[in-house]
Amino acid sequence: MLFFGKIADMFGRRNIMIIGLFLTAFFSLAAGFSTNALTLNILNGVIGLVAAFMIPSAQGILGSVYDQPSKRKNYAFACYSSGNHLGFTFSAILSGVVTQAFGWSASFWLIAIMYFVVAIVSCFTVPMDDSEKLPLNMKSLKQFDFVGAILTIAGIGLFSAGIRYEGDLQVKHSPPILTCRY
Numbered sequence: 001m002l003f004f005g006k007i008a009d010m011f012g013r014r015n016i017m018i019i020g021l022f023l024t025a026f027f028s029l030a031a032g033f034s035t036n037a038l039t040l041n042i043l044n045g046v047i048g049l050v051a052a053f054m055i056p057s058a059q060g061i062l063g064s065v066y067d068q069p070s071k072r073k074n075y076a077f078a079c080y081s082s083g084n085h086l087g088f089t090f091s092a093i094l095s096g097v098v099t100q101a102f103g104w105s106a107s108f109w110l111i112a113i114m115y116f117v118v119a120i121v122s123c124f125t126v127p128m129d130d131s132e133k134l135p136l137n138m139k140s141l142k143q144f145d146f147v148g149a150i151l152t153i154a155g156i157g158l159f160s161a162g163i164r165y166e167g168d169l170q171v172k173h174s175p176p177i178l179t180c181r182y
Contacts, residue, residue, distance in 0.1 A: 003149045005056030010144065011136060013060040014129040020054035021119035025112045032108030065127055 008016040024047060031043040062080060066073035095107040134140035 001052045004053045008057040012129045012133040013057040017057035023050045025115035029112035032105040
């Protein structure tokens, strides 16, 4: 998300978010037509990357629309934050119902339809991004710190793996429970 947040700031939050909505619709549709587990897993990974592509853009749009601290800005960010939990809960229930009724691929097709509708509506309702944008060319791409982004992503990944590995070591090599016998 750090990488895509910088990309959104450089090239325009609105465009990045709308492109992400259309990409999610496309890859969800493709996942519904997948014929094996490997293809389905790869497409789900791409959908996750596209979500990381959209989230910083949407937060940036909210931050730029509500540029002054206010109760309304707090409500907007609270609604945005609670949407994650509500969306997860209701989509799990709805996908379960759709899967039971029509099969596993129908839930991906439903997601594709919903994202396509949201993308079309967003084209007309999301405010224009008035921040300065860079043109998409080699000169502007050179301004991006690719090495820093890669090292940050690798560092966070290694840190997370280290925490996981350390937790595994503690579980496997924990001292036996001592009991006293009288």
